[in-house]
Amino acid sequence: MEGKIPMTARRHVTNKLRTTYRKASKTDRSRILDEVMATTGMGRSTARRMLTGPRLPDPGEHVDKRRLRPKTYSDASRVLLEHVWALMGMPCGKYFVVMLPMWLPLLEQAGDLDHPFVSATAIEELESMSAATIDRYLAPARQSMQLRGISTTKPPPLLRNSIGLSKTGDEPPTVAGVIEADTVAHCGPSYVGEFARTLTMTDMVTGWTENASIRNNASKWILEAVADLDGKFPFELRVFDSDNGSEFINHEVADWLQQRDIDQTRSRPYRKNDQATVESKNNHVVRKHAFYWRYDTSEELGLLGQLWPLVSLRLNFFVPTKKPVEYATTSDGRRRRVYDSPRTPWRRVLDSGLLTDDQVTAISERVDGVNPADLTRQINQIQMRLIELSKSKTEAMAASRHLDMASLKPSMNRLQTN
Structure with a gap:
C-alpha cells in the first residue's frame, strides 16, 4: 500500500467514484475498493465508508465539520x-x-x-x-497590547485609623461628587531616583475622569494637583476616596479636604477591588495613553501636562461608558451584573440635573466644533515625543538590571494611527 495522499485528493477520488461504486456489482465494488486503497492509502473500512456515506465537502470549504460561509463583511x-x-x-x-x-x-x-x-x-x-x-x-x-506595571503604594502613618473605610460591598452612590483617587508611577522598571506620577480622580456616578502629572508623591504636589483637578469637575466634590498610600493619608491632604467640607475615606489594605473604578482607569486611561516608560525630566513632565487635557476632552465628551445598576439571576441560578446603556460622562452629568443652564452652556462651548479625530492625532504626537525621550534610557536601565522589558514593546503598536 502506498503512502497516504492529502485529504483534499482523497475526497476528490471518493466523490468521483461514489456513483460508480453504488451501481457496481459485488465483484466490481471489491475491485474499486482495492484501487481506492492503493491510490489513497486509506484502510478498507474507511474507503468503504467514504464511498457509501454522504458526499463530503472539499477540505478548503470545511472547518471543524462546518461549511465555511461566505464573508459577511468586505x-x-x-x-x-x-x-x-x-x-x-x-x-x-x-x-x-x-x-x-x-x-x-x-x-x-x-x-x-x-x-x-x-x-x-x-x-x-x-x-x-x-x-x-x-x-x-x-x-x-x-x-499585542497586554502591558504590565508595578505598584508603588506604601503604608501611611497611624492617621489612617481615623479615616473611614469604603468597601466594595457598600451601597453605590447615586449623586455625583463621590471621587476615587489614585496615583500611577512612571518609574519604568525601577523605583530608583525621582520620577513623575500621574494622579487620577474619577467620579463613581458619572464616570467623569481627570488626570494630572506631578513631579513626585510629595504632599505639596499632591495638593496642587487635587486642587487643580477639583476645578475641572463640573460639579462639587462631596467624598474623596483613596487607597492607603501615604501620599493621600497625611495631615496636609486631610486638612485641605476638611476646609472644603469634603469627606475623606480610604479602601482596605491590599483590596484593590474596593477602588475598582479608579483602578480600571489606571489601566485604560493612564497606561493606555502614557505607557510604561520612565519619565523623570521636566520636559517629559511638561509633555504629560499637555497630554491629559486632550485625553480628558476626548474621554469625557466623546467616549461612552457603562455602569452596573443591579444584579439579575440567570435561568441556572447564577447571579449576573446588569449594566445600563452606554453614555458619555457629559451625557450622564446632563441627565443628573445638577447643572444650571448657564453652566451647561459654558461647558458645551468647550466641545463646539471639536473634531475628536484631531484630539487623537494630537495625543499621538505627544506620545511619540514621550517615547523618543524615554525609550532609550528605560531600556538601558532595564538592561543594566537584567530586567525583561518585553511588556513595553506593545506600547508602540498603539501609535499606528495615520
Whole structure:
C-alpha cells in the first residue's frame, strides 16, 4: 500500500467514484475498493465508508465539520473598522457601536474618511457590525497590547485609623461628587531616583475622569494637583476616596479636604477591588495613553501636562461608558451584573440635573466644533515625543538590571494611527 495522499485528493477520488461504486456489482465494488486503497492509502473500512456515506465537502470549504460561509463583511469594511477604532482611542466593541453614530459625522466632516478603502458600502457594513463581531475582528490587535506595571503604594502613618473605610460591598452612590483617587508611577522598571506620577480622580456616578502629572508623591504636589483637578469637575466634590498610600493619608491632604467640607475615606489594605473604578482607569486611561516608560525630566513632565487635557476632552465628551445598576439571576441560578446603556460622562452629568443652564452652556462651548479625530492625532504626537525621550534610557536601565522589558514593546503598536 502506498503512502497516504492529502485529504483534499482523497475526497476528490471518493466523490468521483461514489456513483460508480453504488451501481457496481459485488465483484466490481471489491475491485474499486482495492484501487481506492492503493491510490489513497486509506484502510478498507474507511474507503468503504467514504464511498457509501454522504458526499463530503472539499477540505478548503470545511472547518471543524462546518461549511465555511461566505464573508459577511468586505476587506474594505474591516480596514475601515481598524481605522475608525484607532481614531476613537481603541474602545471595546460594546462602546464602539455606541460611539459610531456620534463619531462618523464628525470624522466625515473633518476629512478623516477620505481614503480609498472608504465607500458607502463599507460604511454601511461597519454600521451593521455587532459588538461581538467588532471584538472578534480586532482581537489580533488587542492581543499585542497586554502591558504590565508595578505598584508603588506604601503604608501611611497611624492617621489612617481615623479615616473611614469604603468597601466594595457598600451601597453605590447615586449623586455625583463621590471621587476615587489614585496615583500611577512612571518609574519604568525601577523605583530608583525621582520620577513623575500621574494622579487620577474619577467620579463613581458619572464616570467623569481627570488626570494630572506631578513631579513626585510629595504632599505639596499632591495638593496642587487635587486642587487643580477639583476645578475641572463640573460639579462639587462631596467624598474623596483613596487607597492607603501615604501620599493621600497625611495631615496636609486631610486638612485641605476638611476646609472644603469634603469627606475623606480610604479602601482596605491590599483590596484593590474596593477602588475598582479608579483602578480600571489606571489601566485604560493612564497606561493606555502614557505607557510604561520612565519619565523623570521636566520636559517629559511638561509633555504629560499637555497630554491629559486632550485625553480628558476626548474621554469625557466623546467616549461612552457603562455602569452596573443591579444584579439579575440567570435561568441556572447564577447571579449576573446588569449594566445600563452606554453614555458619555457629559451625557450622564446632563441627565443628573445638577447643572444650571448657564453652566451647561459654558461647558458645551468647550466641545463646539471639536473634531475628536484631531484630539487623537494630537495625543499621538505627544506620545511619540514621550517615547523618543524615554525609550532609550528605560531600556538601558532595564538592561543594566537584567530586567525583561518585553511588556513595553506593545506600547508602540498603539501609535499606528495615520
